[in-house]
Amino acid sequence: MNYQAIRSIYFFEMARFFRTYRQSLLAPVISTSLYFVVFGAAIGSRINSVEGVPYGAFIVPGLIMLSVMTQSTSNASFGIYFPKFTGSIYELLSAPVNFFEATVGYVGAAATKALIIGLIILGTSYFFVDLTIAHPFAMVAFLLLTCLSFALLGFIIGIWAGNFEQLNLIPMLIITPLVFLGGSFYSTSMLPPVWQAITMLNPVHYLISGFRWAFFEQADVPVGISLAAIAVFTGLCLAAIAWIFRTGWRIRQ
Amino acid sequence: MAPIVKVNDLRKSYDSGFEALKGVTLDIEEGEIIALLGPNGAGKTTLISTICGITRPTSGTVTVSGHDIIKDYRQARSQIGLVPQELSLEQFETVMNAVRFSRGLFGKPNDDALVEKLLRQLGLHDKKDSKIMALSGGMKRRVLIAKALAHEPRVLFLDEPTAGVDVELRKDMWRVVDELRKTGVTIILTTHYIEEAEAMADRIAVIEKGQIRLVQGKVELMAHLGKKEAIIHLTAPLAEVPASLAHYNVELVNNGSALRYVYDVRAERTGITSLLNDLQTAGLQMSDIETRQSSLEEIFVGLIEGDAA
Numbered sequence A: 001m002n003y004q005a006i007r008s009i010y011f012f013e014m015a016r017f018f019r020t021y022r023q024s025l026l027a028p029v030i031s032t033s034l035y036f037v038v039f040g041a042a043i044g045s046r047i048n049s050v051e052g053v054p055y056g057a058f059i060v061p062g063l064i065m066l067s068v069m070t071q072s073t074s075n076a077s078f079g080i081y082f083p084k085f086t087g088s089i090y091e092l093l094s095a096p097v098n099f100f101e102a103t104v105g106y107v108g109a110a111a112t113k114a115l116i117i118g119l120i121i122l123g124t125s126y127f128f129v130d131l132t133i134a135h136p137f138a139m140v141a142f143l144l145l146t147c148l149s150f151a152l153l154g155f156i157i158g159i160w161a162g163n164f165e166q167l168n169l170i171p172m173l174i175i176t177p178l179v180f181l182g183g184s185f186y187s188t189s190m191l192p193p194v195w196q197a198i199t200m201l202n203p204v205h206y207l208i209s210g211f212r213w214a215f216f217e218q219a220d221v222p223v224g225i226s227l228a229a230i231a232v233f234t235g236l237c238l239a240a241i242a243w244i245f246r247t248g249w250r251i252r253q
Numbered sequence B: 001m002a003p004i005v006k007v008n009d010l011r012k013s014y015d016s017g018f019e020a021l022k023g024v025t026l027d028i029e030e031g032e033i034i035a036l037l038g039p040n041g042a043g044k045t046t047l048i049s050t051i052c053g054i055t056r057p058t059s060g061t062v063t064v065s066g067h068d069i070i071k072d073y074r075q076a077r078s079q080i081g082l083v084p085q086e087l088s089l090e091q092f093e094t095v096m097n098a099v100r101f102s103r104g105l106f107g108k109p110n111d112d113a114l115v116e117k118l119l120r121q122l123g124l125h126d127k128k129d130s131k132i133m134a135l136s137g138g139m140k141r142r143v144l145i146a147k148a149l150a151h152e153p154r155v156l157f158l159d160e161p162t163a164g165v166d167v168e169l170r171k172d173m174w175r176v177v178d179e180l181r182k183t184g185v186t187i188i189l190t191t192h193y194i195e196e197a198e199a200m201a202d203r204i205a206v207i208e209k210g211q212i213r214l215v216q217g218k219v220e221l222m223a224h225l226g227k228k229e230a231i232i233h234l235t236a237p238l239a240e241v242p243a244s245l246a247h248y249n250v251e252l253v254n255n256g257s258a259l260r261y262v263y264d265v266r267a268e269r270t271g272i273t274s275l276l277n278d279l280q281t282a283g284l285q286m287s288d289i290e291t292r293q294s295s296l297e298e299i300f301v302g303l304i305e306g307d308a309a
Ligand SMILES: Nc1ncnc2c1ncn2[C@@H]1O[C@H](COP(=O)(O)OP(=O)(O)OP(=O)(O)O)[C@@H](O)[C@H]1O
Pocket: A253, B014, B015, B016, B018, B020, B038, B039, B040, B041, B042, B043, B044, B045, B046, B047, B085
């Protein structure tokens, strides 16, 4: 195992993040604050509480999930796509590094960045609402698993993408809508029955529900199902990466 | 001594179905500088990429210090440094960090003293904290070399090290390569320029259409394949080649004041003596005679044209 290589990739990627820390860190703080103003203050003044949780607090887990999912996906996809784009990936391919090590380095860094952003958003929300976390360990576990699984997904997207449009396609077209429609800012119990049934097909819904349970012990679906859903998703991503590893798909001609 | 790089019947077909390597066999000895010489699209980059692990071979084998590049890819690749043809670099990184990263990627612990020594050797030391995008093209090429050498490889591949580099920098690159050779690194470089192969290499492999056409020591190649020409300066200019000399391969040059005779040094009889005799018989006086060996370029062109014919 080439641990040195994993370390090098990880810190090289993290360095990119900290080099642009103003954008990297400030942007999520600002956008979170905006969400609080729009959803918390404007809408929250009409809706008192959802399932016994004040609306301002209710949206916190959804907000964190929204950022964490999009950030880990885009960080990981960009991290591997960029060297492909500039051609500097030659070095990774000619190094004594296997695909597993490369994945750990890139995905690990992307997940770490997303985790940092998630924690910053959590910190920011304390300025706006009163928040108590019922199950801190479960909360951290859900957060970590989400960062990791979506970074894996992003890694696959980055390998697949042939241009910058494709790189943004899946996050824009699939992930963001799924997060918005997955109950980030409302409880599915507020929806008409038809839409409730459709939401059950949305995988992101299970993650948000589980994550929210860790905060408020209130969930749309049982927490065990949430855990199973994220496990299946992570497993699928790992299987796809293992296949890419074997075939060299889009990486090694 | 066993060759440090052994390429055996290597074939590579791209996904498009195009066969870029058609059974390449080549042994590279430790410590030598070998030039892969060939026109655009000959398969030089494909050959290097396949040895280095960037593309997968379709069939055939390659070993580096006895390690198979597929089965023992870790040991094989640890021996190799690659300087690619394109200036593919992370533009926003500093020189120092980029080189450190390369070393780490090859599993070697961080060693700033070594990296700085390398940068000094390549004349990059005063740029070590510059962003790569702020460097000139020639400097970027050196950064690529520093990156390739950061893990102390025994074999260095240089894919067109002097492409797009001015004459001054080209000479400079030759000097860098010469210094690397003194440290015992085996060097494989590709080039379109004969003068470059002539200046840098010990041996030359001519590659064309995915096949190695010949591999020979530079000196032997020039001697064996070379044509020589003799320029015979005449005291009085001629309007045309005299009929008595027509059966020789001669032509008038310098407005008729000299005869140019091309002959093959490999032939048993060069024909020089009888030409000079016939010259005298025809009543021509010569003032001087000079001979010149054809350059590799002419050899190379001859080889490829001969093949097409
Ligand atoms: N990715 C690819 N897919 C399909 N064909 C390719 C690919 N890369 C190279 N080729 C083809 O393979 C042949 C050899 O290309 P290669 O880059 O090895 O040549 P080269 O000798 O390095 O040329 P140059 O001197 O221009 O760098 C060319 O005909 C090229 O078009």
